[in-house]
Amino acid sequence: DEMTREETLQYLNETVRPEEGVIPAYILADPTIYKLEHEKIFMKTWILLGHESELSQKNDYLTRDLAGYSVIITRSSDGELRAFYNMCTHRGMKLCRADKGNKANFTCPYHGFNFKNTGELIGVPLQNDIYGDKMDKSKMSLNKVTIATYKGLIFGTWNDNPQPLEDFLGDYKWYLDMVFGRTEMEVVGPPQKFIVHSNWKIGSDNFVSDSYHTMVTHGSIAALGMVPSATYSKRGYQVHTNNGHGCNIGMPNPDFAFPENLIDEYKANLSAAQFEMMSNLKNLIGTVFPNLSILVSHTKIKDQLISNTTMRLWKPVGPDKMEVMTWFLVEKGATEDWKERSREAYILTFSPSGIFEQDDTEVFTDITAAASGTMPYTKQLTYNYTMGMHREPVKDFPGPGVAYPDKFSEAGSRNFYRYWLDLMNS
Ligand code: FES
Ligand code: FE
Incomplete structure (x- = not known):
């Protein structure tokens, strides 16, 4: 029988005893542990995304996975590194499907919304005709992902109040x-x-x-x-x-x-x-x-x-x-x-x-x-x-x-x- 989350956590604390040198085998294969790790570790800490040299030129970009979710990392024309959730803010299509490349704008494969590599929505096909003056593009920028670098290593996190990367590395x-x-x-x-x-x-x-x-x-x-x-x-x-x-x-x-x-x-x-x-x-x-x-x-x-x-x-x-x-x-x-x-x-x-x-x-x-x-x-x-x-x-x-x-x-x-x-x- 599968244990509940609470039962699993309690069992974990009874059976994982690092100070005594005892680590149980089930933590390598248990599906509930896997889900808990995703939520409490991978969604909370800093995870490596790549290295700065992979984006050495202006407008270089990478798509990488951050705890199971796709993110776009860009080096914009201003030279700065940014990261965004790889999801079009119109109706949620994966905006960029390539692993890497060099471009200043991303066009959504679904309806063609066009985003700058700094995140702003800059183009909507037939905008005036189909939305009139009702659409405020400035409210539809890509969703930012928190990143930080140390000695060329680029880390990202989904934690909205993360420990500073340098403190985490300590x-x-x-x-x-x-x-x-x-x-x-x-x-x-x-x-x-x-x-x-x-x-x-x-x-x-x-x-x-x-x-x-x-x-x-x-x-x-x-x-x-x-x-x-x-x-x-x-x-x-x-x-x-x-x-x-x-x-x-x-x-x-x-x-x-x-x-x-x-x-x-x-x-x-x-x-x-x-x-x-x-x-x-x-x-x-x-x-x-x-x-x-x-x-x-x-x-x-x-x-x-x-x-x-x-x-x-x-x-x-x-x-x-x-x-x-x-x-x-x-x-x-x-x-x-x-x-x-x-x-x-x-x-x-x-x-x-x-x-x-x-x-x-x-x-x-x-x-x-x-x-x-x-x-x-x-x-x-x-x-x-x-x-x-x-x-x-x-x-x-x-x-x-x-x-x-x-x-x-x-x-x-x-x-x-x-x-x-x-x-x-x-
Ligand atoms: Fe991207 Fe519609 S979902 S343009
Ligand atoms: Fe080895």
């Missing part, structure tokens, strides 16, 4: 600065999209604290010599910050895997501690709550270690299904040869056809299937998230948040699910 900005603010980053090509039969939380959770799996799930990559060794994934730190965000910082690394010509710029844009960390970085893997995961990883291409930077959105499209969107980003000021090798590294590893990506999605799919059963005891299945509970945080870690002395810990997931539960209760 201490995690220190880590985002290294990934997206070390130099001007640009997205290469359109994002790739693919469907995975997995609950979205498995992706977020995997990136926020699961470095442990890399030894086994991705063991073949070490065997191929593309990454240093089978235990490559343990050394470094695991960090989590407020609001469920967290990351894993693999280090040390003797080889500098970033563009040499940008070192001075890195130094100028980062603090000494951040630059030091980047110089020693082997990889950085993390999640911005709820569903944006970020990654800087190093791969050997033609005997040379080279970094690639990607981000991915685990977009829920059902309790047991998500659409993954992945973006590849590169240092705008790098040489063409460096950019090409970095792209090759991305394609080999974390693109939809990449070795890592394919390894991971197999696991995500099987976990979701096992959690989706209708056997009477499905609700009693639990996961063990106790790894690293015996350890104390590092005292002299240079970055903000709570850091643990290596990457093998589930502290980041316990922090993720703590915030998840707080929002579900809100």
Whole structure:
């Protein structure tokens, strides 16, 4: 029997116990949980929409999904970014049906109302003839969507009184600065999209604290010599910050895997501690709550270690299904040869056809299937998230948040699910 919302919430609070390392399986597949997440998390927090470099020219636009609803993001002729609900204010047709493009006006495919990319309704076919002087076009502008940017990342929210984006990101900005603010980053090509039969939380959770799996799930990559060794994934730190965000910082690394010509710029844009960390970085893997995961990883291409930077959105499209969107980003000021090798590294590893990506999605799919059963005891299945509970945080870690002395810990997931539960209760 399906539980009511109230029963589900009560049951959640009894069974989700992040501080004890106990997470129940049913939260990955339960339809009521899925609905509650949509309402209490995805309709309330900041969700990634894209990157500013995807709208680098005046009149560029994108259509993206914000918690299941289509929005148009425009860079208008005044250079400003704006976002609108992708719905014509006449009778509700989806105004723009393309993924991206460049134009100053949008014409509705239903009756031809014409809107500027700043939102104003500027043209109505046969207006005087059919409406006389009764129509006030100034009252029919597109509905605005709240957006904010940080280091090129564009976030949107449906919350009409949101916490400021920078407060929501909080201490995690220190880590985002290294990934997206070390130099001007640009997205290469359109994002790739693919469907995975997995609950979205498995992706977020995997990136926020699961470095442990890399030894086994991705063991073949070490065997191929593309990454240093089978235990490559343990050394470094695991960090989590407020609001469920967290990351894993693999280090040390003797080889500098970033563009040499940008070192001075890195130094100028980062603090000494951040630059030091980047110089020693082997990889950085993390999640911005709820569903944006970020990654800087190093791969050997033609005997040379080279970094690639990607981000991915685990977009829920059902309790047991998500659409993954992945973006590849590169240092705008790098040489063409460096950019090409970095792209090759991305394609080999974390693109939809990449070795890592394919390894991971197999696991995500099987976990979701096992959690989706209708056997009477499905609700009693639990996961063990106790790894690293015996350890104390590092005292002299240079970055903000709570850091643990290596990457093998589930502290980041316990922090993720703590915030998840707080929002579900809100
Ligand atoms: Fe768009 Fe009528 S619904 S013009
Ligand atoms: Fe993985």
